[in-house]
Amino acid sequence: MTLEVTDLHVNYATAKVLHGVDLTIGDGESVGLLGRNGMGKTTLVRAICGLRPPTVAAGSIVFDGVDLLHRTSFQISHAGIALVPQGRRVFGSLTTTENLTVVPRRKSPAMGELWTVERVFEFFPRLAERSKSMARLLSGGEQQMLAIGRALMTNPRLLIMDEPSEGLAPSVLDVIQDRLVELRASGLSILIAEQNVDLALDIATRVVVIDDSGTIAWSGSSEALRSDSVALERHLSI
Numbered sequence: 046m047t048l049e050v051t052d053l054h055v056n057y058a059t060a061k062v063l064h065g066v067d068l069t070i071g072d073g074e075s076v077g078l079l080g081r082n083g084m085g086k087t088t089l090v091r092a093i094c095g096l097r098p099p100t101v102a103a104g105s106i107v108f109d110g111v112d113l114l115h116r117t118s119f120q121i122s123h124a125g126i127a128l129v130p131q132g133r134r135v136f137g138s139l140t141t142t143e144n145l146t147v148v149p150r151r152k153s154p155a156m157g158e159l160w161t162v163e164r165v166f167e168f169f170p171r172l173a174e175r176s177k178s179m180a181r182l183l184s185g186g187e188q189q190m191l192a193i194g195r196a197l198m199t200n201p202r203l204l205i206m207d208e209p210s211e212g213l214a215p216s217v218l219d220v221i222q223d224r225l226v227e228l229r230a231s232g233l234s235i236l237i238a239e240q241n242v243d244l245a246l247d248i249a250t251r252v253v254v255i256d257d258s259g260t261i262a263w264s265g266s267s268e269a270l271r272s273d274s275v276a277l278e279r280h281l282s283i
């Protein structure tokens with residue numbers, strides 16, 4: 046799979062947010078999308094996934110040679126892009142198991158075997174213990190595991206996660222981080238938007254940083270960013 050975002054301009058009714066973003070994700074690559082609060086990470090992720098608002102004003106989004114602009118979010122999911130949305134957005138009045146089984150599923154896995162409820166429960170044993178609980182009764186960490194599991198159930202070729210670390214205690218974050226490293230090692234392509242730079246640099250091999258110009262202000266390897274104190278300070282205030 047390859048995702049190619051070229052010169053993307055994205056707006057809300059009241060604001061122009063992205064002013065020409067270029068981003069390529071190659072097969073099996075894990076890319077971190079960094080940027081301070083409000084710089085447009087969620088805006089970019091929603092545009093890629095066909096969620097509205099925002100509106101794409103110009104540019105192109107091509108996935109495996111297919112133009113994704115003007116496709117519905119359902120078609121984009123079917124093409125193999127899964128989103129773990131910011132704030133998790135699990136279906137609160139459904140059980141854990143129901144959350145995993147309501148999603149439309151692609152029948153061709155990116156690699157290895159298809160994801161099943163059993164496989165998600167092996168991947169996150171905590172979810173197996175909560176299988177019959179309403180999702181709204183789960184802890185934040187359990188809901189994040191469920192949101193990731195739900196995305197995996199679509200058998201994606203590209204997994205996009207929008208701030209999976211948000212609001213999580215360090216102990217549960219460690220569990221999720223280990224699982225994400227495992228997913229990366231399996232060869233799944235990943236885009237992870239994060240304010241938690243340490244997490245993003247651990248998961249991603251390459252990072253792009255959006256700044257207040259609404260464009261990619263910095264890009265390079267995770268290693269390079271880790272040792273670039275000037276870029277960290279300028280773009281991420283670290």
Ligand SMILES: Nc1ncnc2c1ncn2[C@@H]1O[C@H](COP(=O)(O)OP(=O)(O)OP(=O)(O)O)[C@@H](O)[C@H]1O
Nearest residue numbers: 057059060062081082083084085086087088098240
């Ligand atoms: N529905 C909306 N209508 C109008 N403006 C919006 C809307 N959603 C976001 N924005 C604005 O777009 C800009 C980018 O927001 P976005 O949510 O993409 O940032 P972000 O990088 O994901 O931030 P965070 O790290 O806080 O999640 C911000 O100025 C925000 O106020």
Ligand SMILES: [Mg+2]
Nearest residue numbers: 086087131208
């Ligand atoms: Mg966001």
